[in-house]
Amino acid sequence: MRVGVIGAGWIAEEHVAILRRLDGVELVAVCDVDESRARELGGDAAVYTDWRELLDGETPDAVFVCTPPMLHREMTVDALGRGIHVYLEKPVARGLEDARAIVDAAAASDAVCAVGYQWRAVEVLDDLQEALDGQEIGLLIGIGTGPTKSRPWFLNRVQGGGNLLERASHGIDLARAIAGEVVSVQTTAGTVPLAQSAGESGDIEDAAAITLRFANGGVGTSSIAWTRDGLPGRYSVDILASESSLRLDLDPTFTLRGVSRGSEVDAGMTQHPIERGVRRFFEAAEAGDKSRVFCTPADAAGSLAVVIACEAALASGGTVDVPAC
Numbered sequence: 001m002r003v004g005v006i007g008a009g010w011i012a013e014e015h016v017a018i019l020r021r022l023d024g025v026e027l028v029a030v031c032d033v034d035e036s037r038a039r040e041l042g043g044d045a046a047v048y049t050d051w052r053e054l055l056d057g058e059t060p061d062a063v064f065v066c067t068p069p070m071l072h073r074e075m076t077v078d079a080l081g082r083g084i085h086v087y088l089e090k091p092v093a094r095g096l097e098d099a100r101a102i103v104d105a106a107a108a109s110d111a112v113c114a115v116g117y118q119w120r121a122v123e124v125l126d127d128l129q130e131a132l133d134g135q136e137i138g139l140l141i142g143i144g145t146g147p148t149k150s151r152p153w154f155l156n157r158v159q160g161g162g163n164l165l166e167r168a169s170h171g172i173d174l175a176r177a178i179a180g181e182v183v184s185v186q187t188t189a190g191t192v193p194l195a196q197s198a199g200e201s202g203d204i205e206d207a208a209a210i211t212l213r214f215a216n217g218g219v220g221t222s223s224i225a226w227t228r229d230g231l232p233g234r235y236s237v238d239i240l241a242s243e244s245s246l247r248l249d250l251d252p253t254f255t256l257r258g259v260s261r262g263s264e265v266d267a268g269m270t271q272h273p274i275e276r277g278v279r280r281f282f283e284a285a286e287a288g289d290k291s292r293v294f295c296t297p298a299d300a301a302g303s304l305a306v307v308i309a310c311e312a313a314l315a316s317g318g319t320v321d322v323p324a325c
Contacts, residue, residue: 001025001282004058006051006075007066008032008041010149011089011116015064016041018278025282029058051075060084062285068153068160073098080109085285087278089116091169092300094161096308096325099301103325106290106297114281114293115300119174121277124256127267128178128239128248131260135241137179140212140220142171146233147195148226155202162204163224164314165307171222172212172310173295173303174237179214182306184321186211187313195226210310301325 003019005012008030019027030042031054038047048054055063055078062085065076072093079086086106092115093099106113144167153160160166164187176182189205196206206227212220227233235250239258246258246265254269271279277294284292305325313320 001061001285002028002058004029004031004054004060004063005041005066006031006054006063007089008034008037009066009151012041012064012066014274015066015087015278018275021275022279022282028060029054052078055079055082055084062087062282065089068151069165070094070098070153070159073101076102076113077105080105080111080113083109083111085111085281086113087116087281088113088297088300090173090295090300091115091161091165091304091307092297093304094159094165096301096305096323099297099304099325103297103301110288112281112285112288112290112293113297114277114284115295115297116274116277117170117173117295117300117303118273118277119170119250120177120294120299121273121280122248122250122254123269123271123273123276124248124254124267125177127256127265128246131244131246131256131258131265132178132239132241135243135260136216137214137218137239137241139218139238139240140175140179141238142175142220142222142236144168144171144222144235145225146227146235147229147231155196155200155204157203161307161311162202163206163208163226164310165304167226168208168210168222168224168310169303169307171224171237172210172306173300175212175220175222176299176303176306178237178239179216179218179220181215181302182212182220182309182322183215184213184319185306185309185313186319187310188317189314195228205314208314212306298325
C-alpha cells in the first residue's frame with residue numbers, strides 16, 4: 001500500500017517510524033510547507049510543499065493527515081473524494097462545521113477513515129468492557145497531566161483550542177468510549193502558569209477541571225494540566241460501577257487493575273496503542289471495512305462536540321448542554 005504523509009511535525013515522526021516497520025506498506029511521499037523538514041522525515045520518499053500536488057503526483061492508496069486541526073477539512077474531504085484512505089490525526093477538526101463535512105465525506109466514500117484518538121486502541125479496554133458488562137457506571141475520574149511538545153497553534157485558542165481540544169479531548173473521547181454519551185458539561189480553568197513562560201505563552205489555560213454528565217445518569221471529572229519539561233506526567237481513569245472499582249493507567253504502562261464482582265482484575269498491553277491503531281487502520285483498508293477502525297470520524301466528532309461545550313462552559317461559567325454533531 002502506497003502511503004503519503006501530510007505534515008512533518010513530531011506526531012508525523014511517530015507515524016513514519018511505525019510505517020517503516022510494517023510489511024506491505026511503502027512511504028512514497030511527505031508534504032510540509034517546510035521543504036527541508038519534509039525531506040528530513042521522508043528520506044528517499046518524494047517531497048512536496050503542496051498537499052494537492054502530492055495527491056495528484058503520487059496517487060497514494062492512503063494518506064496520514066498530520067496538520068493543525070483547522071486545516072483538516074479540505075485535504076481530508078479531497079482525499080476521501082478520490083477514494084484514498086485517510087488516517088486523520090486528532091482532533092477531527094477545530095469546529096463542528098468542518099467535522100460534519102469530514103463525517104459526511106467519510107460516509108459517502110468507499111475509502112476508510114480513522115481518527116487518531118490512540119486511547120481507543122488500548123488493548124485492556126477489552127478487559128475493562130468485560131469487567132463492566134451488565135453494570136451501571138456511576139463515576140469516572142480522569143487525570144491527564146504532564147509536559148507536551150508545544151506548537152505555535154497550540155498556544156492560540158482560536159486556531160488550536162489549547163489544552164481543552166489538544167489534550168483534554170483525549171480523556172473526553174476515552175470517557176465516551178467507556179461510559180457512553182456526554183449530555184452536559186461544566187468547566188473551570190486556573191490562572192497559575194504551570195508551563196507557559198515569557199518565552200512561550202499564549203491565550204490558553206495551563207490547567208482546567210471538567211465535569212461531565214453522561215446520558216445514563218453517571219458523572220465524570222477530567223483534570224488536565226500542561227506542566228514543564230522534566231516533570232513526571234500522570235494519565236489515568238478511575239471507574240466506579242455498581243460492582244466494580246477499577247483503575248486504567250494510561251501512558252506509558254497501559255494497565256488495568258482493580259476489583260469487579262469480587263474478583264481481581266489485572267491486565268496489561270502487548271502493543272503500544274498508537275501502533276495498534278495504525279495497524280488496525282490498514283487492516284480495515286485492506287478489508288474495505290470502515291467500521292473496523294478504533295475511532296471513526298463520527299466518534300471523533302462526538303468528542304469534539306463535548307469539547308465545544310466545554311469551551312462554552314469555560315466562557316460562561318455555567319452548565320452547557322453538548323450540541324448535536
